[in-house]
Amino acid sequence: MRYDSEHRQRTRQRILQVAAAAIRKQRISRVALADVMSAAELTHGGFYLHFKSKDELIAEAITYMFDERYGRFLERFSNADAQEALSAFIDYYLSVLHLEAPERGCPVPMLVCDVAHMPNDARRRFVAGVTLLIDGLAALLERAGVADPHQQANSMLAELAGSLNLARALGGGTSVTEALEASRHAMKRRFGIVG
């Protein structure tokens, strides 16, 4: 054979990686398969060798995003100090870096508006990713001594994603970076996190 046995699998992963970035950067409806394929250094005709349809790509890419962003995060912090982990998470989430690089960031803010109109499979994957993330945060909050941790984790993610979205929408000027910093402090105070 021309290619080794894992070649196809690697190509598929490359397409997924490119798509996962493009979806977060440009929104699903603006992502064209031809662009994804050429970013993966392929021609767009070859797409259907790897995926049944654009819908399947999107569904797989959503799982890919959550794994990429949070797979190691949840694992890494499962044994760390809960207060420190939460503080670091908030600092990252409401950072200018995260604001400016949606393509490598949390999938929740960008996708949350699209979910209602996604095909079922994609929606299920999004819900699964969010559920896992909230469960992880709830575990940290519980270890940090916060009451009603699951509800608080839900609320924390809602405020993090909401603040980031609003900051992105308002355009990222200095007043917005100040608002981000203020949000970081307010959230830590609110959830009783020191650091």
Place this chain on the structure above:
Amino acid sequence: MRYDSEHRQRTRQRILQVAAAAIRKQRISRVALADVMSAAELTHGGFYLHFKSKDELIAEAITYMFDERYGRFLERFSNADAQEALSAFIDYYLSVLHLEAPERGCPVPMLVCDVAHMPNDARRRFVAGVTLLIDGLAALLERAGVADPHQQANSMLAELAGSLNLARALGGGTSVTEALEASRHAMKRRFGIVG
């Protein structure tokens, strides 16, 4: 003349109203001009008699949404009891009614993800609408005795929009309606609102 002098203006408003609802319900990219026009009981060829382009319609519709939703709200509550007004606002915002009827609701949750990729004019109108809303909330918070009211208003809108978006995304089951209720109470506690 066949039509009275305000006929054209009324038709334009009807198109705007239909578009403002459709954009909030289906996201901008899914709104087709032909659908908007037929919902306004016209054929789609007549669209360009009223608007220069789809972009112009979207820009105008964004202003229309904020006016429709918040024009009277901010006015009405400018003399009411601040605590009661804020309490009522939170109750409305995180209600099942609002969750299920995005087409008549706050434009922020649905549009916030789209803003980054909108044409400049539409973005400016969105920012203007959000700014006015935050200013109105800040005035209420100040009268309610909350410190740093502008920053808190920003934070309040971020959490409201974030919570609603997350609840919509997670699908509206009973656990979600419970989460909405918990969010309402948590927010009132957080901002020191009684009622």
Place this chain on the structure above:
DNA sequence: TGTACATCAGTGAACGCGCGTTCACTGATGTAC
């Protein structure tokens, strides 16, 4: 060792559909004379 054939990731052109935009036309009313 050499020839014919199978395999299969990838290519690139073509197809079809949705949708924004354009345009020649309609039909009802008002105005000029």
Place this chain on the structure above:
DNA sequence: TGTACATCAGTGAACGCGCGTTCACTGATGTAC
């Protein structure tokens, strides 16, 4: 009072483009004999 013409909101067909999807083909390698 009647006829020709201007006005203008609205119609409906056509155009063009972007993009998802399909498909005949390529070209490198492995296998059969």
